[in-house]
Structure formats: structure tokens, C-alpha cells
Amino acid sequence: MKRTDDVVLQTTSQVTVFIIITFSAFLFLAGHNNPGGGFIGGLMSAAALVLLALSYDLKTVKQALPVNFHYMTATGMLIAIFSGMGSFVFDAPFLSQAYDYFDLPLLGNVELATAMVFDLGVYLAVVGVTMTIILSIGEDR
Amino acid sequence: MSNLTIIPLLIPLTTGALLVFFRNQRIWLRVISLISVFLNVAVSLYLAYQVYHKGIFTLNMGGWAPPYGIVFVADMFAMILVVTTTIIGAACLIYAFATVEEEKERHYFYVFYQFLLVGVIGSFMTGDIFNLFVCFEVMLISSYALIVLGGKKRQLRESLKYLLINIVSSAMFVTSIAYLYGVTGTLNMAHLSVRVAEAGQGGMMTLVAILFLFVFGMKAGLFLFFWLPGSYTVPSPVVTALFGALLTKVGIYAIIRTFTLIFYHDPGITHTFIGILAALTMLLGVIGALAYRDVNRILVYNIVAGVGFIVFGLAIANQSSLEGAIYYLTHDMVAKALLFLLGGIITAAAGTDKLSKMGGMIKEYPLIGWLFLLTTISLVGVPPLSGFIGKLLIVQGGLEGGWYWTTGISLLMSLLVLLSLIRVFLQVFWSDNLHRVKPPQPLKLNAGLVTPVLGLGLLVILIGVCAQWLYPYVSMAAEVLMKPELYIEAVLKE
Amino acid sequence: MEILMSVTTGVLFMIGTYMILSRNLLRIILGTSLLTHGVHLLLLTMSRLKTGVAPIWSEDIGAYVDPLPQALILTSIVINFGVTAFFFVLAYRAYQENKTDDMEQLRGGDDE
Numbered sequence: 001m002k003r004t005d006d007v008v009l010q011t012t013s014q015v016t017v018f019i020i021i022t023f024s025a026f027l028f029l030a031g032h033n034n035p036g037g038g039f040i041g042g043l044m045s046a047a048a049l050v051l052l053a054l055s056y057d058l059k060t061v062k063q064a065l066p067v068n069f070h071y072m073t074a075t076g077m078l079i080a081i082f083s084g085m086g087s088f089v090f091d092a093p094f095l096s097q098a099y100d101y102f103d104l105p106l107l108g109n110v111e112l113a114t115a116m117v118f119d120l121g122v123y124l125a126v127v128g129v130t131m132t133i134i135l136s137i138g139e140d141r
Numbered sequence: 142m143s144n145l146t147i148i149p150l151l152i153p154l155t156t157g158a159l160l161v162f163f164r165n166q167r168i169w170l171r172v173i174s175l176i177s178v179f180l181n182v183a184v185s186l187y188l189a190y191q192v193y194h195k196g197i198f199t200l201n202m203g204g205w206a207p208p209y210g211i212v213f214v215a216d217m218f219a220m221i222l223v224v225t226t227t228i229i230g231a232a233c234l235i236y237a238f239a240t241v242e243e244e245k246e247r248h249y250f251y252v253f254y255q256f257l258l259v260g261v262i263g264s265f266m267t268g269d270i271f272n273l274f275v276c277f278e279v280m281l282i283s284s285y286a287l288i289v290l291g292g293k294k295r296q297l298r299e300s301l302k303y304l305l306i307n308i309v310s311s312a313m314f315v316t317s318i319a320y321l322y323g324v325t326g327t328l329n330m331a332h333l334s335v336r337v338a339e340a341g342q343g344g345m346m347t348l349v350a351i352l353f354l355f356v357f358g359m360k361a362g363l364f365l366f367f368w369l370p371g372s373y374t375v376p377s378p379v380v381t382a383l384f385g386a387l388l389t390k391v392g393i394y395a396i397i398r399t400f401t402l403i404f405y406h407d408p409g410i411t412h413t414f415i416g417i418l419a420a421l422t423m424l425l426g427v428i429g430a431l432a433y434r435d436v437n438r439i440l441v442y443n444i445v446a447g448v449g450f451i452v453f454g455l456a457i458a459n460q461s462s463l464e465g466a467i468y469y470l471t472h473d474m475v476a477k478a479l480l481f482l483l484g485g486i487i488t489a490a491a492g493t494d495k496l497s498k499m500g501g502m503i504k505e506y507p508l509i510g511w512l513f514l515l516t517t518i519s520l521v522g523v524p525p526l527s528g529f530i531g532k533l534l535i536v537q538g539g540l541e542g543g544w545y546w547t548t549g550i551s552l553l554m555s556l557l558v559l560l561s562l563i564r565v566f567l568q569v570f571w572s573d574n575l576h577r578v579k580p581p582q583p584l585k586l587n588a589g590l591v592t593p594v595l596g597l598g599l600l601v602i603l604i605g606v607c608a609q610w611l612y613p614y615v616s617m618a619a620e621v622l623m624k625p626e627l628y629i630e631a632v633l634k635e
Numbered sequence: 636m637e638i639l640m641s642v643t644t645g646v647l648f649m650i651g652t653y654m655i656l657s658r659n660l661l662r663i664i665l666g667t668s669l670l671t672h673g674v675h676l677l678l679l680t681m682s683r684l685k686t687g688v689a690p691i692w693s694e695d696i697g698a699y700v701d702p703l704p705q706a707l708i709l710t711s712i713v714i715n716f717g718v719t720a721f722f723f724v725l726a727y728r729a730y731q732e733n734k735t736d737d738m739e740q741l742r743g744g745d746d747e
Contacts, residue, residue, distance in 0.1 A: 094202055095202050285721060297728055297729040301725060308718060323681030
């Protein structure tokens, strides 16, 4: 992708990228009992990164975010698989989930579920795959 | 209820994800994949043994009881195929070590290899028809990657068509699932079977059944095999062996499963139709095999002929023909993998795939020659090799069921398969071809090439000789196909 | 409403098929996309369209919609997303290698 040097786009995206990423984090956390979850959150984060890549260029994004997205995908998959592995220890069916309520400082009473770990894996895998696809099309020029 | 059911699926899945991190360390790539495939052979053998003694194993994912959750079912039929798949996966992996270029290895060849196994094993074991679609897609996406790896001109061109055909047939798959869900309101296969039996298989259900037959027939190469010769001849031999041995067989498995478990009420329409398609597939397959003059195409058309024969076993649908179909399916997976690995060695040794430029190779490669002959006569069904019992049982079932014409066609097909393959043998190994083109340097047969073909060759003999010990397993698998109640009871017990 | 959805599905199938049958590779890819969208609409329609709340359990839950088709469609969309992306990359590579995106010229023959 060629560098665009569009000042308006660059200035706006500097702000919006963080809004989008925050919202994607919200979506990711809301996913247990409300619409949202790892997949949608992941896609939205990837969208923020794509916006960055569009307004600057791929090189800048890579410098700002030195992550290997292939490894990110694989890590996500491994996390998702291993979140199910706990069921082998507790003799429950694979991918069974448990949840409980915890009193956390600042946040108060929060419900934490093991499905969250699985969702985190999905999140990472989705961001990784989407970025891999877009980078492999975008880089080639 | 046991987590053991899912382990044959989890091993390749975890390995596939893990291998991404070892992209540049060839040694680790190989060591980890090798350990994983052999571990999986052991686990699936153990699971099959357990299923034999304790009956069907099921696993409700996440503890959601069927028909609401996704269920994985290990019945004997699925387990026989899973064991065969893992063995072929191991053999092809060793062959891949010797033949796959470093460039491809770095482009995640082994990762996609493992995911292909995930898709195949998942398709065999799932008990939910939508999950079957998902496993199909896992398998197909890996196969897209494997078929295009290398990126040669011809490869790219053919994989475009392969991709398009599969996207369209996947869309049809989801359409059929939508109709099925609209009519029955469930997608769990056991529950579907109950619902269809309650409501009766009316015109609408038969229509849905034919739609499914179209979809699976496309994947299996049953009559709709027009895409198969083009795309199966472009990737490297080990990938073709894997595709020929596993991918089409998953389609056959899906046909057998749906038409013995769900749509078995109106055999007058559906099974007759399947029988006609099977007969046509056999005929067109052997005609293709006889028509071409290059090794790859002859072998690819032999896949088509084999598909027709196995599906014919389903069309008859009595105990002995189903036993025969299962037996022949197992044999065909092993023998086709062996055939393609040998074909790969032959074309690599001759430097061409044109029959007219080969000859007299028995002097340099006696082992390969005799193994090729062994595979040929086994595919034709000469006792005591592996093809014999399956063929015998299907022919016996066909005569019992009154399918005289189609049985005749299947016997004719056997003869023509013999003709097509023996012609390859005579030309490549036996003849004194004056036009023979010798490659600059002869191919060195190293352990990576010889071990897998010897192993599979041994298996071809053993499946035939040890039929006595294997028969109870096959018979048990066919019993579940004949009596869907057994499957339903195991899944929906409560 | 069902009639309208069925007609929409039919139109999407029609356009998708038409575009798949064209010679231009890009049109073919868009055609497969439209075809799959048609399939998703069909899946939604087949499970009967009705209004209700999201099927998450609470004390005062009344009419709720069937969650299964939505889960199926989401899965199918994800798969379709991946496959379409792969198809685009493949088409681009094939275009670079073969110097054409005309399917008529990508037929391949007996010359090899």
C-alpha cells in the first residue's frame, strides 16, 4: 500500500483507532451474556488496525505493532484448545465451562467464566487471521 | 460419555497450531509431526478396541445434551475409517519427508497436513449434520492450501476451478441443511432419524435427500466427477495420495451415513437412483482410465471407478453388501494411497508421466515394480489380498438383492481396472521401449520413499489375510448401519 | 414476509449463478459471495421468521427467537469470509502468473 499522506484521515484515525479498540474490548467482555464476544471483538480490533494501515502505511503499522500475526493466530488456537483441556482433569465433557462470582477491587462483584479464556483464544485467532489475510494482499505491490 | 472420543481429533489440531511456531526449524517440524501421527494411530486403535468391547462412545461437547449441543460419536464404522485415516496419514507423512521441498515446508505444509487430518477425522466422528459441514470446510480449506502450495502456473489455474466447484457445492450443502431444518426442526443426526421416521419420508424429505446426494456426490466424485481429474493431477504426489485416499472417501462416508441413518425409508426412489449413479460412475471411471496415456490420469480415473463400486454396496443396502462396502472402503483407502505413492515414485524416476516415454524400469526398481503389481491385483480383487473380501461380499449382496445388471457392470469394471493398470505395469516396467527417455540421474530410493510404500503394501496383504480377525469389527460396523436404532439409542440415551 | 424473503433469496441465487457463469474471475468471486448470502437468507427464512427477544434466560422471558439458525449463519459467514479471502488471494496470484483473468483462457488443454 502506498503512503497516502492524507492529513485529515491521519488525524481522525489517531483518535478513532483508540475508540474502536476500546469498543472492541467492551464487545469482547460483554460477550458472555450479551451480544458480542471474541469473534466480533477480534474483527473490530482488526478493523482498527486496518484503518491505521490505510491512513499511514503498512510499514508504520508494523513498526508500531511488532507482532507476528501468524504466531498470534496459532497462540489463539492453542489457548482455545487448552481452555477445553481442563475438562480432562475434572472428568467433565470436553469444552465444559464453569463460572463464579468474585469480588475484585474497583470493579465490585464480577462474574468470571472459563468461557472467557476460550473467547480470548478466538479473539487472538480472529485478529491474527484477518491481519494475515489483509497484509498478504496489501503487502504485495 | 468419554473425553477419549475427541482425542483423535485434538491431537492433530493441537499439533497443527503448535507447528506454526516451528516454521523455520525443519527438524522440529518433522519430529513433532511424526510423534503426533504415530500417537494418533495408537490412540485411535485403542479407541476402536474400546468401542468394540463397550459399544458406541459419545461425547456431548460442553455438556450440552443432544439434540441441543454438538455431539461426537465413535461407532465402529467411524472408528474403522479413523484408524485407516491415521495410518495413511502416518505413511504419507514419511513419504512427504522425502519428497516435499523445503520451500513448501516453510509455507506451513505440515500445518495444513494436520488440519486436513482434523477435518477428515472430524467428519467421520461428528453426530451433527451442520458440524459435518464445518468439518468438511476445515478439510477443504486445508486442501485448497495444499493443492496450491508450490504455485506453478498449472496448479494455480486448476485450483481456481477446484475452489469454485467446492464453494458452490458447499453453498448447496448449507441450502440442503436449511431445507432439512425447515422440515424437521433439528440437525442432530440421531434426532433427525427419529423425526423423519415419525413423520414419514414424504416427497419433501426425498427431495432433500436427493439434494444431499448431489452435494456429497460432488465431493465424493460420484457421477459428478468432472472436476476431479483436473485438480487431482496438479499437486505433488503425496498430496494427491492423501486426497485420493481420504477426501473422496469422506464424501462416500457422508452418503453412507445419511442414507443408512436418516433417509432409509424410501429405497425404491433414493437407493435405485444411487445404484444407477454408481453404475454410471464405474463405467465412466474405467473408460477414463483406459482412454488416457499418462500415469497420473489413469490413476485418478481409478479413484472414480472405486467410488462407484463402494457406493454400489450402499445402494444394495443389505447386511452383506454393507459389510462389503465397509471392507472395500478400507481397502480402497489403503490401496489408493499406495497406488499414488508408487505413481509418484514412478513419475519421479522416469522424469515424465507419459507412458510412451517409459519402459524397462523393472531392472532398476524391482521393488517398486512388484509392489505396483501387488496393488493392481489387490484392487482387482484377487484372493487373498485386501480387495477380495469386499468385492466378494458386495457381489454376493448384489445377487441376493436382485441387482443383476449392476453386479455385472461391477465385475466388468474389475476386469477393465485390471486392464488399465496392467497396461501401466507392462509399459512402465516390462517393455523394451526404444523411445524411452532416461532422466539425467537415476532416482535414489531412500528410506523415506521405501518405508511408507512397503508398510502400506504389507497392510494390503494383511487386510486380506487377516480377514478372519477383522470380520467381527466390520460386521459390528455394518450392524449399526443396518439398525439405526442402535446409533439413536447411543446418542439420545436418557 | 416469508414470501418477500423467498423472492429475495431467489433473486440472489439468480444473480449469483449468472455471475459465476461469466468469464471474468472477479465477477465469479463476487457471484459466489452473493450465492452464499442467498443461502444465509434462506437458512434464516426456513426457521420461520418471528419476533421475540434474544434467547437468554431471565425471569420474565416471553416469546424468544430460535437461536440455532443465527448460530449456523454466523458460522457459515465466518467460513465464507475465510474462503472468499483465500479465493481473492488465489485469483490475484493466478492473474500474476497466467497474465489473464479470463476463464476462457484458463481452460487448459492437452498441451501439457
